[in-house]
Amino acid sequence: MSGPDAGVAIRGHVGIGPAVRGIALVAADDFSTRYDLDRDRGVFSRPSHKLFGESYVGRILVLNAAKGGVASAWMLRDMVTMEKAPLALLLNDANPVMAQGAAFANLPLMDRFEGDITQAVRTGDLLYVDPAGGVVTIERRNGIDG
Amino acid sequence: MKLSSLELAMLDGAHGRAAQWAIEYQQRVGEFFDAADFVPVRLVHISTDRETIGDSGLRFIEELAEMPPAERKPRASAFADFRGFDEEAFRFLLPGRDLAGESEQAVTALGRLGIAASHAYVNDHSVTAPAFGEACGYSGTPSVIYMNSFVGARCNFEAGPSTLAAFFTGRVPRYGFHLNQARRATHAIRLDFTPKHVAEWGAVGAIIGRKLNSYWSVPAIEVAAARPAVLSLNHMALNLASYGSIAMCHVIGVTPEAPDWQSVTAGQRIGTLDTITRKDVRDFLDSWGGVGEAVDVVALSTPQLGIVEIGEVAELLAGRKVHPDTTLLVYAPREVKQAAAAIGYAKAIADAGGLLVHGHDFFATFAKEIRESHGWQRLMTHSVKVANICEGYGYKPTPASIRRCIDSAVAGKVLP
Numbered sequence: 001m002s003g004p005d006a007g008v009a010i011r012g013h014v015g016i017g018p019a020v021r022g023i024a025l026v027a028a029d030d031f032s033t034r035y036d037l038d039r040d041r042g043v044f045s046r047p048s049h050k051l052f053g054e055s056y057v058g059r060i061l062v063l064n065a066a067k068g069g070v071a072s073a074w075m076l077r078d079m080v081t082m083e084k085a086p087l088a089l090l091l092n093d094a095n096p097v098m099a100q101g102a103a104f105a106n107l108p109l110m111d112r113f114e115g116d117i118t119q120a121v122r123t124g125d126l127l128y129v130d131p132a133g134g135v136v137t138i139e140r141r142n143g144i145d146g
Numbered sequence: 147m148k149l150s151s152l153e154l155a156m157l158d159g160a161h162g163r164a165a166q167w168a169i170e171y172q173q174r175v176g177e178f179f180d181a182a183d184f185v186p187v188r189l190v191h192i193s194t195d196r197e198t199i200g201d202s203g204l205r206f207i208e209e210l211a212e213m214p215p216a217e218r219k220p221r222a223s224a225f226a227d228f229r230g231f232d233e234e235a236f237r238f239l240l241p242g243r244d245l246a247g248e249s250e251q252a253v254t255a256l257g258r259l260g261i262a263a264s265h266a267y268v269n270d271h272s273v274t275a276p277a278f279g280e281a282c283g284y285s286g287t288p289s290v291i292y293m294n295s296f297v298g299a300r301c302n303f304e305a306g307p308s309t310l311a312a313f314f315t316g317r318v319p320r321y322g323f324h325l326n327q328a329r330r331a332t333h334a335i336r337l338d339f340t341p342k343h344v345a346e347w348g349a350v351g352a353i354i355g356r357k358l359n360s361y362w363s364v365p366a367i368e369v370a371a372a373r374p375a376v377l378s379l380n381h382m383a384l385n386l387a388s389y390g391s392i393a394m395c396h397v398i399g400v401t402p403e404a405p406d407w408q409s410v411t412a413g414q415r416i417g418t419l420d421t422i423t424r425k426d427v428r429d430f431l432d433s434w435g436g437v438g439e440a441v442d443v444v445a446l447s448t449p450q451l452g453i454v455e456i457g458e459v460a461e462l463l464a465g466r467k468v469h470p471d472t473t474l475l476v477y478a479p480r481e482v483k484q485a486a487a488a489i490g491y492a493k494a495i496a497d498a499g500g501l502l503v504h505g506h507d508f509f510a511t512f513a514k515e516i517r518e519s520h521g522w523q524r525l526m527t528h529s530v531k532v533a534n535i536c537e538g539y540g541y542k543p544t545p546a547s548i549r550r551c552i553d554s555a556v557a558g559k560v561l562p
Contacts, residue, residue, distance in 0.1 A: 016178055030359065034198070035538045038514070046538035065359055067391045068535075069287045071198045071510075073305030078200030095361035095391045096179070096303040096322065097287075103174045104307040 006141045010120055012090075015110035015131030016102045021139070022087040024125045025059040027051045028118040031091065032068030033075040033101075042084040060129060061086040062121050066098035076101035088129045090117050090136060110136065147176050147319070148183045156315060164210055164218035168311035175308060176319025184317040185281045185300075185324050190224040192261060192309040193285035195510045196231075196249045199306065204252050207310070211258035221316025224261040224309070227286060231511060232483075235475075235503040239516050261313065265480040265504070278402055281324055283312035287393070288384035288449065294394035295383055296376070298402035300324045303361070303393055322361075323394055329403065331366035331396055331410040333358055333417065339424040340371040343547040344381040347374070348530030349427045351382035355390025357420075366396040366410045368419075373400055380449065381530070388531040434533060436544035436560040440471065442522035444555040446548060447477035447508035448529040455548065456486045456502070460494035462552040468499035469558030473520070480504040500555075508532060514539035526551045526560060 004010065027050035038045035042057035066072070076098075079085035088108035091098065102109035108131050113120070117136070121127065124142025149169075155161060156169040176184070194207070210218055231245040253263050276282040276299035283304045284290045293299040302322040304312060312318050322328050335354055341347045354365050365386070374382075379397065386392040396404035404410045446459065459476055468474045476495060478486065483504040486492040495502050505511065509532050516522070517540055525541040527533055528551055533543035544560050554561045 014177070016174060035535055037538070045540065048537065065391065066361070067359070068388060070193045070285050070303065070305035073307050074193075074199045074203045077206075077307075078202045081200075081202040093360055093362075094178075096175070096308070097305045097391075099175050099178045100303075100305045100308040103171055103178075109178075 004120055004138060006138050008138055010117065010136045010138070011114050012110045012117070012134050012136065013112035014134040015108065016099060017088070017106050017108035017131050019128070019130045019132070020060070020088050020108050021126070021128045022058065022060045024062050024121050024123055024127050025051065025054060025056055025086075026062040026118055026121050026123045028064055028116075030065045030067040031061070031063040031089070031098075032066070032072060033079065034071035035068045039075065039079055039082070039084055056086045057084055058087050060088045060090060060127050062090045062117055064091065064118055065093040066091055066095040070097055073097050073101040073104060076107050077105035080105045080107060090121070090129065092117055110134065147173055147181055149173070150184070153184060153315075153317070162217040162219055162314075163213060164314045165221070168314040172308065172311050172315060172317070172319055176321065179319065179321040181319035181321040183320050184315075185320040186317050187222055187281050187283045187312055189276050189282045190222045190309045190312045191282075191284040191286065191289055192224055192226045192256075192313065193306045194226045194252055194256060195506050196245065196252055197510050197512055199252065203306070204255070207252060207255045207259070210310075211255040218259060218314065220260050220313050222283070222313050224313040226256050226261050226263045232503045232505045235501055235505075236511075238501070240512055240519055245512070259313070281318065283309045283318045285309045287387035288380065290393050291383040291387045291395065292380060294323050294329070295396065295401050296379060301393075328362065328364070329394060330364065330412050330414070331416055332363050333365045334368075334407075334419040335365050336368040336419050336421045337370050338421050340369070341378065341427065343528070343549075344378055345431065345528050345530060345545050345547050346427050347378040348381040348385045348545070349430045350422055351385030352389040352530050352534070353422055353426055353430055355386045355388065355392055357390075358392060359390045361391045361393060363390070363392055364394045364396065365392065366398060366404060366407070366416070368398045369400070377452070384449070385530050385534075388534050431545055434544050436524055436542060437562045439524050439560050440558060441524045441526050441544075441554050441560050442471075442520070443473045443475065443524075444526045444551050445475045445477070445508040445532060446528055446551060447475065448527075448532045450477045450479050450507060451482070453482050453485050453489070453491075456482060456491045456495075457489070458548060459500070459552060460491040462549060463495060463498035463500060466498055466556045468555045472555050472558050474500035474552075474555045475508060476500055476502045477508055478502060478504055509535040509539075513541075517541055524560065526554050
């Protein structure tokens with residue numbers, strides 16, 4: 001397996017929302033709440049999405065780029081209210097809709113990392129996300145560090 | 147961000163609680179994108195369809211409406227593209243749910259705030275009209291790319307909450323497509339053929355969108371046709387947004403900031419010219435499959451159909467009947483449905499067994515729940531965007547021309 005060792009900090013642009021600690025769910029795929037999710041069940045519902053069938057609830061979702069329309073700006077807040085939201089979003093490229101949605105929902109969001117975040121982080125990694133500091137720390141590697 | 151004395155006063159609450167929430171919210175978004183300051187806006191377009199806003203969004207709007215007027219004074223003119231539900235149609239589509247009642251709650255709350263609700267699809271040129279070069283706050287991605295590209299107004303994707311904020315502050319953060327440098331072409335594309343129908347134009351947008359896949363990409367497109375119809379360009383543009391999160395494009399010799407290549411590149415190199423061929427478009431449309439399979443529902447939607455397209459549908463259905471195992475849904479703004487009734491198109495569609503539905507688009511009116519309610523799988527549509535979204539709702543979509551959609555609806559199966 002490749003990627004930074006545990007304890008390594010990955011820098012990105014200063015983000016939105018509070019600092020959180022949680023487990024990563026990663027794919028080199030894009031993201032829209034409307035296009036990709038069954039928000040009632042809290043799972044990816046788009047058959048062609050790499051995370052199809054996976055539950056995203058309470059996970060730090062690590063994906064490539066925001067896509068699709070305006071829906072995510074309202075939907076992220078509704079997902080938080082319904083307790084069907086990811087814990088945080090880490091994207092290589094957010095668009096304004098995702099940033100506006102994260103700010104509205106007070107959901108942690110970061111993007112514009114120093115490298116491809118979907119390659120640096122693996123599903124199951126324990127992450128500490130600090131949007132105000134613009135840093136993501138891999139605190140424990142999935143299956144490697146105790 | 148640099149804030150003016152007025153913006154600082156808003157932040158301090160001197161202009162009411164709504165403006166205080168709004169400017170603080172906008173500042174957070176602006177700083178995320180390194181905005182230097184705010185830019186004033188006169189016109190705001192707010193996306194507030196009932197499915198998208200959810201119960202929490204409705205409560206948020208209602209809480210704003212319940213504030214004393216002095217606490218929620220607007221600083222811009224706003225239209226909501228809240229288009230409600232066709233009560234009669236939805237008794238069939240989603241029985242047991244009072245969507246008309248639910249939608250009325252939001253319309254009422256928006257009205258109390260001073261926001262006009264429209265029933266048109268893309269409120270780009272039918273309701274409000276910013277001028278060339280004017281900054282505006284538009285919400286729907288098709289509206290935004292239309293404004294940036296075809297009107298030459300200046301806008302980022304300002305989704306529902308952010309345009310609600312702009313309504314109270316009269317401004318938006320100045321980043322992205324408010325800045326000259328972001329509006330220059332980043333990629334050069336050439337069509338070596340002329341698409342035959344809007345599904346093919348949509349496919350062109352989808353192919354480019356998938357390839358570029360970034361909000362900050364601005365394709366400049368050279369077309370073979372002398373001047374494509376606005377509806378064709380709209381299908382291309384809204385799929386650039388749908389498949390690639392793209393908010394601006396140029397069409398050389400057609401769009402206002404693209405009289406020639408030199409103008410869109412400002413003399414800078416933007417790489418090799420990519421060519422999209424008819425084969426690329428056919429391969430894209432064929433990739434959805436479904437030929438020969440039973441078609442459960444044909445949804446002509448997104449954008450809602452105009453009166454000319456409704457006339458085309460009525461003509462195609464003349465003397466024919468929709469297959470009894472297939473549902474044909476034809477979406478139109480309420481005003482267009484009324485016009486279709488007056489002209490006789492509505493009766494022609496109804497006589498053939500089709501359902502003319504006013505209100506919001508198919509995909510944004512609980513399409514997943516409708517599929518589950520009816521057990522539908524195979525969907526045909528002339529809108530490549532509907533195909534993109536509804537795949538995530540469990541449908542098996544097949545995008546095709548309106549003619550092929552209608553012929554398939556009559557046959558009860560996906561025709562080649």
